[in-house]
Amino acid sequence: MSRREFSKKVKRDAFVRAAGHCEGPGCGAKLSLGKFAYDHVNPDGLTGEPTLENCAVLCDPCHKEKTKNDVADIARAKRREDAHRGIRPPPQIKSAGFRPGSPRRRATTPIDKLKIGYRPHGRD
Ligand SMILES: [Zn+2]
Structure with missing residues (x-):
């Protein structure tokens, strides 16, 4: 739906009616000059005519x-219209996510403290 602007005549007549x-x-x-707008009472995005x-x-x-x-009214109306026509937002596809990774390998072999004679208390 394309936007339908008011004609110059409608704007002129509205301006006269508003009387400043x-x-x-x-x-x-x-x-004041340049600080006003011609507004669609019933929004153009809905059913508003440029009259x-x-x-x-x-x-x-x-x-x-x-x-x-x-803007809020138009969005609400569109959602309602879509629901009426059976148009629904696409289902959210839920990913299983990443599996937990395997333990990281190291480039060097960690020194096993037990092999170099370290004996923590209470262990053998
Ligand atoms: Zn005002």
């Missing part, structure tokens, strides 16, 4: 917050 203020719920901050009704003029903080929530 953020349309985020309970925000109403004054919009005036689905367009909100948001200040940057509102847009950032909204986008964060949208």
